[in-house]
Amino acid sequence: MIRRIPQDRDRGIPDATVARLPLYLRALNGMAERGTATVSSEDLALAAGVNSAKLRKDLSHLGSYGTRGVGYDVQYLIYQISRELGLTQDWAVAIVGVGNLGRALANYGGFASRGFRIAGLLDADPHVVGDRIVGLVVEHTDELESVIKKRGVSIVVIATPATAAQQVCDRVTAAGVTSILNFAPVVLAVPDGVDVRKVDLSIELQILAFHEQRKANGGPIMAEEWPDGVVM
Amino acid sequence: MIRRIPQDRDRGIPDATVARLPLYLRALNGMAERGTATVSSEDLALAAGVNSAKLRKDLSHLGSYGTRGVGYDVQYLIYQISRELGLTQDWAVAIVGVGNLGRALANYGGFASRGFRIAGLLDADPHVVGDRIVGLVVEHTDELESVIKKRGVSIVVIATPATAAQQVCDRVTAAGVTSILNFAPVVLAVPDGVDVRKVDLSIELQILAFHEQRKANGGPIMAEEWPDGVVM
DNA sequence: ATCACTTTGTGCATCGCTTCACAAAGGCAC
DNA sequence: GTGCCTTTGTGAAGCGATGCACAAAGTGAT
Numbered sequence: 171m172i173r174r175i176p177q178d179r180d181r182g183i184p185d186a187t188v189a190r191l192p193l194y195l196r197a198l199n200g201m202a203e204r205g206t207a208t209v210s211s212e213d214l215a216l217a218a219g220v221n222s223a224k225l226r227k228d229l230s231h232l233g234s235y236g237t238r239g240v241g242y243d244v245q246y247l248i249y250q251i252s253r254e255l256g257l258t259q260d261w262a263v264a265i266v267g268v269g270n271l272g273r274a275l276a277n278y279g280g281f282a283s284r285g286f287r288i289a290g291l292l293d294a295d296p297h298v299v300g301d302r303i304v305g306l307v308v309e310h311t312d313e314l315e316s317v318i319k320k321r322g323v324s325i326v327v328i329a330t331p332a333t334a335a336q337q338v339c340d341r342v343t344a345a346g347v348t349s350i351l352n353f354a355p356v357v358l359a360v361p362d363g364v365d366v367r368k369v370d371l372s373i374e375l376q377i378l379a380f381h382e383q384r385k386a387n388g389g390p391i392m393a394e395e396w397p398d399g400v401v402m
Numbered sequence: 403m404i405r406r407i408p409q410d411r412d413r414g415i416p417d418a419t420v421a422r423l424p425l426y427l428r429a430l431n432g433m434a435e436r437g438t439a440t441v442s443s444e445d446l447a448l449a450a451g452v453n454s455a456k457l458r459k460d461l462s463h464l465g466s467y468g469t470r471g472v473g474y475d476v477q478y479l480i481y482q483i484s485r486e487l488g489l490t491q492d493w494a495v496a497i498v499g500v501g502n503l504g505r506a507l508a509n510y511g512g513f514a515s516r517g518f519r520i521a522g523l524l525d526a527d528p529h530v531v532g533d534r535i536v537g538l539v540v541e542h543t544d545e546l547e548s549v550i551k552k553r554g555v556s557i558v559v560i561a562t563p564a565t566a567a568q569q570v571c572d573r574v575t576a577a578g579v580t581s582i583l584n585f586a587p588v589v590l591a592v593p594d595g596v597d598v599r600k601v602d603l604s605i606e607l608q609i610l611a612f613h614e615q616r617k618a619n620g621g622p623i624m625a626e627e628w629p630d631g632v633v634m
Numbered sequence: 635a636t637c638a639c640t641t642t643g644t645g646c647a648t649c650g651c652t653t654c655a656c657a658a659a660g661g662c663a664c
Numbered sequence: 665g666t667g668c669c670t671t672t673g674t675g676a677a678g679c680g681a682t683g684c685a686c687a688a689a690g691t692g693a694t
């Protein structure tokens with residue numbers, strides 16, 4: 171029963187809030203580009219697609235960074251959220267599995283602009299090893315541990331087939347990595363203290379299908395037997 | 403204030419449950435392949451990475467499909483979950499934006515095996531139009547509306563750059579699509595009744611960075627001024 | 635200085651999800 | 665059938681997130 175360690179004073183920011191901070195940051199960056207100097211919670215909430223009371227409560231967890239009667243200073247808030255999320259430092263990320271998805275991730279502009287530096291691309295397929303992508307040469311997964319250690323990789327993205335994912339996971343956690351973003355459709359087993367976030371492309375589609383079916387039918391077919399009438 | 407319409411009797415399945423059903427389904431499919439006939443809530447929960455009480459409560463929302471003292475029949479449960487999620491029918495999906503991400507999605511095996519049939523690949527770039535991917539020829543986005551109508555597309559995946567996403571969204575909703583999976587890093591505005599799910603690759607990394615920073619520092623730097631000491 | 639106006643920050647009620655803990659229900663042996 | 669064992673299904677308590685509504689705090693005009 172691992173409970174939250176109280177070492178982080180009482181600055182424990184709710185998970186739901188942390189998950190929304192990147193959203194606010196994106197909206198703020200857009201505003202900064204358009205030259206907006208200050209923004210009210212109402213407007214920012216609208217841009218981020220949330221309720222304004224929720225936005226204010228979220229921001230209040232970081233500190234009191236607004237001015238009553240005025241709003242929030244865009245640049246200042248960008249800095250504070252970035253700092254809280256840890257984006258003011260440079261994170262070395264390795265991507266394991268350089269198929270289409272791995273390439274898409276490597277080319278994704280949203281990483282570099284937020285302090286995530288791709289420090290390694292690795293693949294098990296000799297045909298892919300040696301390819302040059304965004305200025306990086308793909309290395310063989312044999313080099314996994316050495317790449318992690320030499321380049322100070324602290325976050326690993328797993329974009330391999332499902333069958334390889336657990337093995338890659340075991341190796342990178344053994345090498346000291348404690349943050350993993352997993353795209354493979356498997357539940358990874360990890361030691362305590364390791365954070366895994368997962369993105370499963372097909373799960374999202376299945377959730378959409380559920381709602382689409384509801385819209386069409388007003389509920390699923392009520393028959394609870396097998397299609398041919400067998401009861402079990 | 404649109405409330406849930408009570409037309410779906412009281413079979414309203416909690417969103418949190420719906421989001422986990424695909425997880426259970428995946429675990430069950432693995433068991434079926436390995437020839438397991440029945441499974442207890444304890445074992446299935448373990449395989450899906452959740453707590454067994456939660457699993458039982460989730461399944462109880464679908465009906466009473468277990469046998470006390472024994473567990474759940476794997477095949478039967480697969481069928482019931484699939485039916486509830488709407489995977490027993492065939493969904494025509496169009497992918498708009500055939501960059502690396504679009505290609506990754508088109509090649510992703512997890513779709514076809516769950517009733518999702520890719521019925522169209524569209525891109526605005528003339529260099530990409532005409533490419534052949536998983537047996538489909540990429541069409542120009544000019545054809546968007548006609549592809550949707552002719553092939554009965556009910557779910558659209560947006561994998562375009564952020565700048566094009568809202569426009570694509572407007573066009574597909576105007577054409578009658580009510581389920582969208584959005585990979586572009588923007589908040590889409592849609593008419594009432596349209597479901598949008600979003601996957602933002604960089605948000606997940608940012609959440610990881612937050613926790614990683616916490617692990618390293620025991621909390622973020624306490625200084626709440628600007629780096630150079632300016633107070634605002 | 636005072637007043638009118640705007641917008642933040644938050645106490646509080648509410649809601650939905652999670653988890654515990656156990657009665658009910660079925661299987662199996664004799 | 666009777667009794668024991670296993671596992672489900674669920675009532676109820678607990679917990680965290682949400683959203684309302686308003687006092688507090690700031691701006692700017694007179």
